[in-house]
Amino acid sequence: GQNIDQPTEMTATEGAIVQINCTYQTSGFNGLFWYQQHAGEAPTFLSYNVLDGLEEKGRFSSFLSRSKGYSYLLLKELQMKDSASYLCAVNPGNTGKLIFGQGTTLQVKP
Amino acid sequence: DADVTQTPRNRITKTGKRIMLECSQTKGHDRMYWYRQDPGLGLRLIYYSFDVKDINKGEISDGYSVSRQAQAKFSLSLESAIPNQTALYFCATSDPGQGASNQPQHFGDGTRLSIL
Numbered sequence: 001g002q003n004i005d006q007p008t009e010m011t012a013t014e015g016a017i018v019q020i021n022c023t024y025q026t027s028g029f030n031g032l033f034w035y036q037q038h039a040g041e042a043p044t045f046l047s048y049n050v051l052d053g054l055e056e057k058g059r060f061s062s063f064l065s066r067s068k069g070y071s072y073l074l075l076k077e078l079q080m081k082d083s084a085s086y087l088c089a090v091n092p093g094n095t096g097k098l099i100f101g102q103g104t105t106l107q108v109k110p
Numbered sequence: 111d112a113d114v115t116q117t118p119r120n121r122i123t124k125t126g127k128r129i130m131l132e133c134s135q136t137k138g139h140d141r142m143y144w145y146r147q148d149p150g151l152g153l154r155l156i157y158y159s160f161d162v163k164d165i166n167k168g169e170i171s172d173g174y175s176v177s178r179q180a181q182a183k184f185s186l187s188l189e190s191a192i193p194n195q196t197a198l199y200f201c202a203t204s205d206p207g208q209g210a211s212n213q214p215q216h217f218g219d220g221t222r223l224s225i226l
Contacts (some may be wrong), residue, residue, distance in 0.1 A: 096213060
């Protein structure tokens with residue numbers, strides 16, 4: 001079967017650092033995506049990992065360990081506007097189809 | 111203008127009615143997808159199309175049908191709506207041109223559908 005797990009909710013303080021974890025068990029692996037989704041809005045693409053290691057993009061970084069079936073999204077210098085849901089998605093094959101986790105709702109407090 | 115446009119944005123209807131949700135895109139992407147999103151369940155794939163002549167079922171296609179009228183248009187129909195189809199529906203596109211695996215999907219703003 002295909003399974004992607006993320007924590008349902010997290011809370012962090014403005015200016016702090018937060019790490020959102022994602023574990024996956026899929027029939028194959030051809031890349032992992034992170035999306036941000038503000039309430040009532042469309043998901044927007046944040047990052048893509050296919051090789052092990054860290055990808056940094058401004059305040060956001062994403063890490064992948066294929067042997068552990070594990071990824072995390074790291075958000076630094078948190079801002080109030082970072083309050084959103086963060087979706088982890090895996091491409092299990094050589095197509096554009098994605099399997100999404102249920103998402104992690106992050107609340108940033110002053 | 112949005113690259114991926116969904117209409118309507120909101121719809122309230124009654125059980126048993128036929129409903130069509132429309133999606134159009136100006137990105138020139140071949141691949142289009144329909145998802146539904148429910149609280150606690152994330153995004154689930156209903157149907158997807160890799161070109162005009164290619165339609166495939168996703169994980170939850172029962173009760174839904176689709177039509178790919180052109181590269182830019184992909185419609186989702188509920189033939190006889192039922193209350194448990196109340197959800198937020200998203201259309202998405204992606205570009206296979208440079209290798210499908212690393213191309214992100216681009217989402218429309220969603221259609222909030224309520225079936226009474």
